[in-house]
Amino acid sequence: MYMDELIKMKAVCKNFGEIVALENVDFDLNANEVVGLLGDNGAGKSTLIKILTGVYPFDKGELLIKGNRIDPHTYSVRMAREFGIETVYQESSLGEKQPLWRNIFIGRHVTNWFGYIKVKQEKDETIDILRRLIGLKGAGISPDSFVGTLSGGERQGIAIGRAMYFQSEIIILDEPTTALSLKEVEKVLAFINMIKKNGKSCIYITHNIFHIYSVSDRFVILDRGKMVGNYRREELTLEELSEKLMVHARRE
């Protein structure tokens, strides 16, 4: 294991032309920690995530990932993946008409020398991922199930399980509970707990904190490009947290 601090951002700034997206943001993520990134639309949550995942370079400040100083000009999506950072979107990271096992191993198939897939082995591994990594048991889900038959929450579970199986250390969830029914939210929360149980870390973006409060370790609040709050869950109740979010939202 490397040091506890997986991500350390110091005074990071990002402008898009005249618009200031992030201003002197300090953000960090520790090993085996679940952090919620909160704030209204336009607060800079997505920009921060896109800097971490190598989509945008930052303009000023420092970024260390697992102790490595990141040069914004050379950092890329691919490097981020090599550092074990994987983003799970509610949509678009699975092929709906394909069975689960193909979705788990897409782009990373176990093959022989000629590129032929070891189907039996991959299906067995898929069963293991479903059970052990994301705790999806029974209920009609098998490696041959088609993604199209799964619910929105279950789909995120598959993508999360895939990320963990391929040794992602930091799993980023983008609005994981938006547009999900309560029952589905429960499933997503269970998956987040599995991330923690497996020793990985998670950052999620949301503007609705009510669902995920209970599974989080820490909350970081952004407001118009600035970090305006950083609280451990023990420090404040759900009511206090939502009160703080409301205050920032009202200050328009």
Added chain:
Amino acid sequence: MVKTFFQRYVLQFGIFFVLIALLIIFMILSPSTFLSKRIYISFMSTIPFAAIMALGLTLVIISGDMDLSFPSVMAISGFTFSSLFLSTGNGLIALVLALFVGMIAGIVNGLIVVKVGVPSIIATIGMQFFWRGLTTLLCEGMSKNIVPIRNTLVHKIFVGRAGGMIPAQSIWFVIIAVYLWSLLNRHKFGDSIRFIGDNIKTARIMGINVDLIRILIFMQMGLLTSFSGILVCFEMANWWPTQGEGYMLLVFASVFIGGTSVFGGQGTIIGTSIGSIIIGIIEAGIISSGFSGFWTRLIYGIIVVASVSVYAVMTKKRAY
């Protein structure tokens, strides 16, 4: 609930039963024809030409693209083949260079679609005109008689009669079908094809080299089309300027009867193979049953519309 074997392959079983039903109907209506060996030998010699292109097209459509250029690619390849055979007298050299022309045609399609960004349906319509035009210019409207090819060894290898009976082109068809089946179902290349057609964004996110694979699929289609064109020249010992034109609709009908989705992401080699056989036996069946040949297209129409309607209804039920 884990799906049983039958439920998982219900589409293939369905289309297979349609084929069996048609054969039974034809056997009842025309026992003298359909209970004799000769008609099946004849099917084995004619069906592979369209079927090989249908197999290649299946992969193109699964990847979410379309190829409408194949009838003309067939013509330019057949032209290359017959011209080179006439000038060199060597069937093998003619074959290799004709395949090369087909491969180039496929790569050009791929580059226009992937690198320039023209939707494949439009790009390949354009290329269809281009290759047909070029062929017509080069041949000056004349067909090419290549009867001496019947005395060559390559002729025996590609369209000879194995064991004095089985047309070699049907064996080539089976080899190509097995190769494409294993590619689509067991190889990582086939996996990439499925995901590109299903959700191209996912394919990119998951690190698949989408551009390269799409070009390779077009290239493979070009090669298979060219191979089919060469087989036709071998079989007929002749090349003519409109070669390939009759295949357009038959090939599409075979693919869609076989259950391949026009939306990409799903389709089967077995389905297309059976679809090609159904399309291939209908005309002979209708005529030998005593109906006029004018019925053929009408029956094609009914079978195509009925099968794709069944697929559409099933898709709605299963959500895909």
